Amino acid sequence: MYITITPQKLGDNYSQSAADFVEYLEKENLILEGENEEFFFNQYEDKISAKEVVRDIDGNTGKLKKIEPKFYSITVSPSKYELKRLQNSSEDLKRYTRELMKDYVACFNREINGKPISIDDIKYYAKIEHQRTFKGSDIQIRENQPFATKIMELQKEIRTIQSGEKEGGIKDLEKQIVKLEREAPHQQNGKRIVRGMQKEGNQSHIHIIVSRKDASNSLSLSPGSKYKSSEVMMKGKLVKRGFDRDQFFTKSEKTFDGTFGYKRNYVEIYRARKEFIKNPNFYFSALLQLPTNEKAIAFKLMRESGMPIQSIPTSSAQLALKVFNRLRRGVEVAIKSSSIGI
Incomplete structure (x- = not known):
């Protein structure tokens, strides 16, 4: 599961x-007709x-300034293994959203009229793409x-x-x-994979547009806040602030697993991917201690994510910086695509 949360920007602004973002999300409907079209939806409609x-x-x-985000984009991209658990991609992903x-x-970490924020306090619209x-x-x-x-x-x-x-x-x-076309390492249907080529297989994912302001248009809610949980005096009142991104990514996995009965491998867990950055030795130790079948699945998932794993260490003494540096490049790409501000 890869989730990104980004404020929408055009250059530096x-x-x-x-309008432009919504038009972009309508691109698939330009080639679909009737029952196959995907509409926007929210919590109830x-x-x-x-x-x-x-x-x-x-x-x-x-009251938002030009230098402040007006809305955020949340993109949710289940892996091909997670997608296999779905019976109907569109309806199941809508339910999950x-x-x-x-x-x-x-x-x-905010309150409205002394109560925690509820789903009815935000304004969002989502769309499934395939x-x-x-x-x-x-x-x-x-x-x-x-x-x-070389071909060019x-x-x-x-x-x-x-x-x-x-x-x-x-x-x-x-x-x-x-000869070069044939020798390129990555092919799809007998052709060299190039930028802009459509990916094969189930590529269903979710785009969510969520307003920076709450549903009453009075309170600012930023998932990009640098604060996880704190309190600050504003106009003589003690106000809670912050958004816990780690908690959100962890909850998103647990909700998916509970909803669709998915058994998540160690290397798929957000907590483990973050551990790789903070403590690679612990990450590799935990990986090597997995049961044989789970370890085999973990290595397969790592290969598919682009990690060069030919030299995974076999003992704690080998959990050295050399291995870490060899693997880091591939893992960082995956981590960056699944979080903000780690």
């Missing part, structure tokens, strides 16, 4: 309207129009890049020959390109 989402989010920004947002409000494309940050693109660069160089050389700027054998260059 925060988006002043949700289905089939909410894009126009209503923009109007409601943009109209709930009272509504439980997840209860976890979200429970992680605010497609993904490869991005530059994906390991497949990164590891294919040397081949892509050869293609450029072919164009210069065709234009008469230089002489050379085009057929030999074309053969080199075919």
Whole structure:
């Protein structure tokens, strides 16, 4: 499960309207028809129009400055193993979203009229998507890049020959390109994986737009707060503040597992991924102490996430910085995609 929480920005400035983001989330509906379309939804309603989402989010920004986020984007991306537990991706993920947002409000250290924040105190809209494309940050693109660069160089050389700027054998260059296309380490359906290519398999995930202001448009609720839990004097009153991100990510996993009966492996747990950053020796020790079948699954999951695990240590004496540095690059990519501000 990978979850990101980000304020929406355009360059150095925060988006002043949700219109562009909502339009982006409508991209799949441009190629779908009728019953296959995915509508926005919230805690109680289905089939909410894009126009209503923009109007409601943009109209709930009272007293926020241009330098402050107007809304946050939460992206929830279950793994392919988690998705296998679902009977109906759209309906199951919709049900999970509504439980997840209860976890979200429970992680605010805030009160409204002396009561903890409830699901009815926030304004959010969500949408299920079923497609993904490869991005530059994906390991497949990164590891294919040397081949892509060489192919582009050869293609450029072919164009210069065709234009008469230089002489050379085009057929030999074309053969080199075919060879490079075939040798690229990451392929899909017999073709080199390139940026923008649609990923195969079940790619269902959730996009959530949540207003920075509460439903009454009077209180600011920031999941990007640097405070987990604290109190501060404001206008002569003692006010609670903060959002516990660690608690939210942990709750999101437990809610998914409880809802769909998913048995989470050690390397899939948010707490374990964070432990890798703070205490890699403990992380590897715990990994090596897993039962044989769970350890095998853990290694498989790690390989699929892009971690080079050929030299996992076999004793505590080998839990050294050399191994840590070898693995860190791959794991950090996964960790960054599942949290804010670790």
